[in-house]
Amino acid sequence: MAEKKVSSSQVHKIIVKKPFPIKYKEKIKCPYCENSEEFYELIENATFIIHYFQNEDGTLDMLEEEVEILGPIRFFCGNCHADLTRLKEK
Ligand SMILES: [Zn+2]
Numbered sequence: 001m002a003e004k005k006v007s008s009s010q011v012h013k014i015i016v017k018k019p020f021p022i023k024y025k026e027k028i029k030c031p032y033c034e035n036s037e038e039f040y041e042l043i044e045n046a047t048f049i050i051h052y053f054q055n056e057d058g059t060l061d062m063l064e065e066e067v068e069i070l071g072p073i074r075f076f077c078g079n080c081h082a083d084l085t086r087l088k089e090k
Helices: 085-089
Strands: 039-043 046-054 060-069 073-077
Touching: 073 085
Parallel strands: none
Antiparallel strands: 039 073, 046 060
16 A cells, blocks of 8 residues: 655554553543533544546546545534533543
């Protein structure tokens, strides 16, 4: 896989650290409805750049997809939709 150029410090990266075992941090629990299983994230200001190659017959093949997240990323309870961003950042 080709190395992508990261032009700004605002691009988010997820780094998986090894070795195992993973230390589980304290579980997030919604303070409003006690839900601790389903959550979702809302990403604002994300730019998707999808590169295509056009074939002889006019069809398009996807070559590469780039995502730039400028944020903010907000984290919500999947049950009562309360904004739990602060709980996740702990
Ligand atoms: Zn909730």
